[in-house]
């Protein structure tokens with residue numbers, strides 16, 4: 001593994017976060033230096049050429065590292081994340097502590113997602129928005145006793161897939177093009193007793209759903225991945241199904257909206273969290289039915 005590092009003024013923190021933490025990467029660490037005026041940005045790369053490409057663009061330096069203890073770099077006490085009245089996501093991995101948390105929150109599903117080398121611990125606004133929507137959809141399906149299915153494109157830690165499974169989804173599948181993320185997600189399945197989920201390595205650009213269609217598709221990806229794959233996502237969604245597109249920077253929203261509209265998807269519900277947009281679509285049940293995403 002190689003790390004690219006650069007010192008910068010603290011006033012550029014947002015820009016660095018957007019560049020390296022906003023693009024689905026959790027392999028970046030931004031640390032404030034003593035005095036508070038400067039920060040150090042470290043980006044850990046599996047291949048030297050990735051680190052060198054960053055250096056070419058932004059300056060800074062590249063060095064080789066043996067092992068990265070990613071968990072040790074995580075904030076020391078990640079607060080538990082509470083989603084509606086249904087979920088609690090903790091970074092805790094110790095089964096005894098998880099039991100304690102569960103006994104304090106008996107009505108919630110407790111999900112354990114320790115910090116590892118994959119995106120999706122629940123701390124990011126794009127993930128929490130997806131989790132809230134999944135919780136709402138799950139509640140609605142539970143009321144109707146409907147056995148629903150979910151596909152998570154770009155699954156990262158597997159958190160969205162695990163949440164869906166624990167909230168009652170029958171068939172759950174997730175894929176990611178990053179083999180490290182796939183390994184992390186599979187460990188999280190075991191940890192969270194959600195082994196029936198199928199997690200595999202695939203690139204959305206090459207992925208093919210065959211004839212399978214899902215009730216819910218989550219895709220917390222960047223606009224430049226979502227836009228060219230919109231028809232594929234549309235085709236993989238069952239009529240009446242929910243499509244959740246997250247990870248869209250405000251300035252890229254229109255291109256995603258246009259691509260979705262071109263498939264025939266009706267107007268979405270838009271959820272904005274700072275610079276991040278989530279679009280929630282509900283596919284029409286038939287050509288004459290203009291379903292709205294708000295009708296859960």
Ligand SMILES: C[S@@+](CC[C@H](N)C(=O)[O-])C[C@H]1O[C@@H](n2cnc3c(N)ncnc32)[C@H](O)[C@@H]1O
Pocket residue numbers: 023024025118119120121122126127130152153154155156157158159160175176177178181202203204205220221225247
């Ligand atoms: C922003 S993270 C989302 C992780 C998780 N689903 C969540 O909501 O927290 C995006 C994930 O998509 C993966 N990814 C990016 N481009 C992809 C592609 N073309 N095909 C499959 N996975 C991709 C990344 O490796 C990363 O794990």
